[in-house]
Amino acid sequence: MTGxxxxxxxxxxxxxxxxxIATGDSEGCCDSGSSGSCSGSSEEASERLGYSSDEIGAVAGEANLGLGCGNPTAIADLRPGETVLDLGSGGGFDCFLAARRVGPEGRVIGVDMTPEMVEKARKNAEKNDAGTVSFRLGEIEHLPVADESVDAIVSNCVINLSADKPRVFAEAFRVLRPGGRLAVSDLVRTAEPLDGLRADPESVAACVAGAATIEGLEAMLAAAGFEDVGIDPKDDSEEFIREWSDERDPSEFVVSATIEARRP
Structure with a gap:
């Protein structure tokens, strides 16, 4: 259990x-249903997360939902010809950006557990003529991906949503080739959330209450077999995190971070 x-x-x-969110019946962003930062466009939200105007303008359709807490493709050092896996791929925005970096000889796989998101992402793939990108329905704790078949894993504010984070990292290790790397943007917990939040499904689902500590994540990654673990909190993320809720200030107990590791 988690909390x-x-x-x-x-x-x-x-x-x-x-x-x-996929069907358009809810606001985007990792918020708690507030009007906060989600009152702006998805393009404005993505700029605040660290995406360039070139990246935002390069993707057609409704792939950019304004979700996340960073820009994982900016830290992944993706190279032509590589195979990339996106954990919790949503509408496919990061997948299409990754496809630009790995080129026509590369391949990108998006995995999401929400059927509506997978359907949306596949439609967006057609709009972006992204023949090297595919989307699979599955849980990040049980990846529908073969052993040692991926060069790099990216993810954007998704692992905090998992009830079994050690399993997520074990699966990531399994599907990475030797020398493969993990480069994700996610939340880390800096203090205990307010009473009751960690036991509230809606707060956990909104990225507000399910994050692990830096020490906890380091231990999970090491237990999975990863090396060269680096977790870098982004203090400037406080600006957008505090707008995720009208009822509380999530920046008091979570911060966005880049999380990197390598399979030996």
């Missing part, structure tokens, strides 16, 4: 939240 929530209940809450 007293049954894992099945947590998965259901996350799936329901992102299904409504």
């Amino acid at each position: 007293g929530i049954d894992p099945a209940e947590q998965r259901a809450a996350v799936r329901e939240r992102y299904a409504t």
Whole structure:
């Protein structure tokens, strides 16, 4: 369990939240349903997360949902011809950016557990003529990806949503080739959330209450077999995180961070 929530209940809450985002029945962003930073466009939200105007303008369709807490493709050092896996790929925005970097000889795989998101991403792939990008329905704790088949893994504010983070990192290690790397943007916990938040499925599904500490993440990554672990909190993320909720200030207990590691 995570914070007293049954894992099945947590998965259901996350799936329901992102299904409504995929179908346009909810605001984007990792917020708690507030008007906050989500009142602007997805393009404005992405600029605040670290995406360039060139990156934002390069992707057609509705792939950019304004979700996330950083820009994982900026730290992944993707190279032509590589195979990239995106954990929790949503509408496919990071996948299409990764495809630009790995080129026509490369391949990008997006995995998402929400059927509505996978359907949306596949439609966006057609709009972007992205023949090297594919999307698969699956959980990041049980990846539908072969052993040692991926060069790099990216993810944007998704691992904090998992009820079994050690399993996520074990699966990431399994599918990476020797020498492969993990480069994700996610949240880390800097203090205990307010009473009751970690036991509230909606707060966990909104990225507000499910994050692990830096020390906890380092231990999980080491246990999975990763080396060269580096976790770099981004203090300037406080500006957009505090707008994720009208009822509380999440920046008091979470911060965005880049999380990098390598499979030996």
